[in-house]
Amino acid sequence: MNRFPEVLMRGYNVKRIVPGKYSLLLCYPKKANQEESVICLMSVVSKYNRIAPIYELVDLPLELFFFREWRKEALSNLSGKILEIGVGTGRNLKYYPVGCRLIGIDKSEGMLRRAQEKAGGMKNVTLYPMDAEHLEFPDNSFDYVVATFVLCTIPDPVKALKEMRRVLKPSGELIALEHVHSNYPFIDFLEHLINPFLFFLLGDHTTRNTMRNIEKAGFTIEEARNLAFKDVFMKVRAKP
Numbered sequence: 001m002n003r004f005p006e007v008l009m010r011g012y013n014v015k016r017i018v019p020g021k022y023s024l025l026l027c028y029p030k031k032a033n034q035e036e037s038v039i040c041l042m043s044v045v046s047k048y049n050r051i052a053p054i055y056e057l058v059d060l061p062l063e064l065f066f067f068r069e070w071r072k073e074a075l076s077n078l079s080g081k082i083l084e085i086g087v088g089t090g091r092n093l094k095y096y097p098v099g100c101r102l103i104g105i106d107k108s109e110g111m112l113r114r115a116q117e118k119a120g121g122m123k124n125v126t127l128y129p130m131d132a133e134h135l136e137f138p139d140n141s142f143d144y145v146v147a148t149f150v151l152c153t154i155p156d157p158v159k160a161l162k163e164m165r166r167v168l169k170p171s172g173e174l175i176a177l178e179h180v181h182s183n184y185p186f187i188d189f190l191e192h193l194i195n196p197f198l199f200f201l202l203g204d205h206t207t208r209n210t211m212r213n214i215e216k217a218g219f220t221i222e223e224a225r226n227l228a229f230k231d232v233f234m235k236v237r238a239k240p
């Protein structure tokens with residue numbers, strides 16, 4: 001909804017004409033003599049800016065029962081220069097070893113603000129507002145790229161993964177914790193069922209074939225481990 005005030009200030013009224021997948025909005029001028037009208041989409045960023053104040057509450061059960069253990073296991077042995085994509089509210093920050101240098105990026109300033117609060121006392125952490133599809137870092141600059149529950153939300157995941165591969169050193173590694181499209185027909189059915197709801201709320205795709213996307217971007221998958229719900233939640237390690 002973050003685009004609303006912007007648009008309204010420019011003298012437009014806003015009407016949701018297609019609820020659901022892309023939250024299609026019709027923005028039309030307040031002045032009757034203006035012919036012009038624009039249709040805009042509610043972006044993933046707007047959704048995260050909107051939900052940022054309650055995000056940690058929304059996924060608290062998953063965090064408590066599953067995610068925090070997975071984060072700890074995946075991140076606590078990393079070293080060197082690390083880039084975290086879609087750092088969100090900064091839930092991973094406390095799991096990185098103090099000796100590493102962490103750069104975190106996120107496109108949602110609302111989410112990033114919360115991460116900044118957590119990073120307050122951490123001298124080894126720097127956070128930037130940035131689009132994962134256009135990383136502003138030179139080639140071969142990171143030892144690790146970390147993506148946790150983010151490849152399911154980035155609008156063009158293959159483009160972002162190609163960027164992650166570009167900025168990784170040849171010896172580097174992609175570490176991902178993700179929910180992915182399941183090969184079990186019943187789970188696949190459930191994923192399709194909840195997909196529109198989660199997309200509407202969080203821009204989240206439950207049916208995305210993230211493993212295939214990682215390979216499409218040129219990575220070689222070294223480890224793909226099922227974490228929970230059969231093959232839905234996965235830990236992936238991949239080489240550029």
Ligand SMILES: C[S@@+](CC[C@H](N)C(=O)[O-])C[C@H]1O[C@@H](n2cnc3c(N)ncnc32)[C@H](O)[C@@H]1O
Pocket residue numbers: 044045048085086087088089090091092105106107108111130131132133147148149150153154155
């Ligand atoms: C489901 S949240 C996960 C947050 C965090 N990684 C975690 O594990 O809790 C997804 C995050 O990805 C961010 N995101 C989505 N698309 C992005 C993009 N193109 N570039 C950067 N961040 C993006 C969202 O703003 C949101 O903070």
